[in-house]
Amino acid sequence: MKxxxxxxRWKAVLMSISNxxxxxNDRPQTxxxxxxxxxxxxxxxTAQEKFLSKQDKTEVVRRIKVRWDKTITEKDSGIQIDSIDYNIERIYTNVDTREMELSLSYVN
Structure with missing residues (x-):
């Protein structure tokens, strides 16, 4: 038995963000x-995740689990799923299982 x-099993695109x-008009462009x-x-x-994100004036709409990658950061990385861009609001790393949980919000 396997x-x-x-x-x-789903595929997303990891994006690098630069300003x-x-x-x-000489304004910085993302x-x-x-x-x-x-x-x-x-x-x-979770309800706690929604509550904590509203205190930070953000709205977490999705959470995903990916393999552990030290190059993914909240500031310089983003995720694109089904042609919808998301910002990374919070990263939780579980070193034992070598996984990361990413809390995502819509790009404004």
Whole structure:
């Protein structure tokens, strides 16, 4: 009997975020560029997560679980799922299982 170890069956795009370029009015412009594809597992949002995000004036709409990657940060990384861009609001790392939980909110 086989045991399923990897539950990450959906694909998302990891984006790198930079504010280096200026638009025609010399305002900084946020540029999102594709870094690579990642596989994720969708996990639900808890009531505590929603409550804590509202205190920070953000709204977490999705939580996903990915493999542990030290290059993913809240400031310089974003996620694109089904052509919808998300910002990373919180990262929880579980070193024992080598997984990360990412709390995502819509891009404003």
């Amino acid at each position: 045991k399923q170890i990897n539950n990450s 280096d370029e200026l638009d025609e 540029i999102r560029k594709k870094k690579r594809d990642i596989f994720y597992q969708d996990i639900g949002i």
